[in-house]
Amino acid sequence: MTTALDTRAGTVPAARTGRRRRAPGWLAAVPLLAFTVLAFGLPALAMLDGAFTVTDQATGATSYSTANLAASLQGAYLTALVGSVKLSALSAVLGALLGLPLAQAVVTSRFRALREAVLTASGVLANFGGVPLAFAFVATLGNAGVLTRHLGLADRGWDLYSFWGLVIVYLYFLIPLMVLTITPALDGLRTQWREAARNNGATTAQYWRHVALPVLAPSLLGGLVLLFGSAFAAYATAAAMVGSAVPLVTLQIADALSGNVLVGQENVALALSLDMVLVAGLVMAVYLPLQRRSARWLA
Known part of the structure; x- marks a missing residue:
């Protein structure tokens, strides 16, 4: 019974506390990840979209093709x-x-x-x-x-x-x-x-x-x-x-x-x-x- 009480009183809260303490470490990387997505991800997507987009000079219609490549x-x-x-x-x-x-x-x-x-x-x-x-x-x-x-x-x-x-x-x-x-x-x-x-x-x-x-x-x-x-x-x-x-x-x-x-x-x-x-x-x-x-x- 003592072991069970110790487990209930000590080990489980300690594990929960450890998890709570590790969470802010991941949250601290969120601004860096967001900046990376904005600074590199969006330009890369825009470049991919433009590289495969072909515009018809007569009608102005756009379509996806490998003609630019x-x-x-x-x-x-x-x-x-x-x-x-x-x-x-x-x-x-x-x-x-x-x-x-x-x-x-x-x-x-x-x-x-x-x-x-x-x-x-x-x-x-x-x-x-x-x-x-x-x-x-x-x-x-x-x-x-x-x-x-x-x-x-x-x-x-x-x-x-x-x-x-x-x-x-x-x-x-x-x-x-x-x-x-x-x-x-x-x-x-x-x-x-x-x-x-x-x-x-x-x-x-x-x-x-x-x-x-x-x-x-x-x-x-x-x-x-x-x-x-x-x-x-x-x-x-x-x-x-x-x-x-x-x-x-x-x-x-x-x-x-x-x-x-x-x-x-x-x-x-x-x-x-x-x-x-x-x-x-x-x-x-x-x-x-x-x-x-x-x-x-x-x-």
Whole structure:
């Protein structure tokens, strides 16, 4: 009977109290969920609705069809989509190749102030883009830029307003982003691994080939994917620098929305946006498993 009384007097109210205490934790997430639905869910639904909506120019009647998606994968739109993928892939690969040794130099540096300075600068430069970045490069390496005139780059065929010029501009913020991404993984490399490889007669190159790079591979691929997504979504820098000289999907979307090329192509622009979302979804589908695998290795 005592056990029954204790159960009635203590255990059951305690369980009920625990449930009541956990309830406000879920309620606290409701504003965040509501904001997510409003900020991301409604625009996504509007984009889906517009991407599949076709308007008859003669009667004004609307219907659902895949004509906009088909149009977004043809002609100039397909060229722009492929151009964005090429630019993003090349910029991401170069950013990863240049960012890795820089991050390694920072990690192995004995000067703590240098490490903090480089990481702080990388955090600033990784978010420096848009029109200010375009203006800085135009003033420096444009047709009448300071370095262009002093070094005679124009006579050597240099052209900032081209595909390769845009790649160099993108590297300005992709390399710092790679440094920020790969530095925690480099910090996770244990010194015991290097010492064990050295004791077994391995050279530095063999250590990196057989030990460090296989461990860092998920983080490297994850950083590469992240750089690709950042370059793929960039708009303001390319718009301010090259305009329509380099075909990019973000510029095609802006032209279609504003009617610079053809009037009434707003839904095609939404279909192009859906194509970008699908590419970004594929990027995230690759990035998240790599990130989890890297965390297990370096934990």
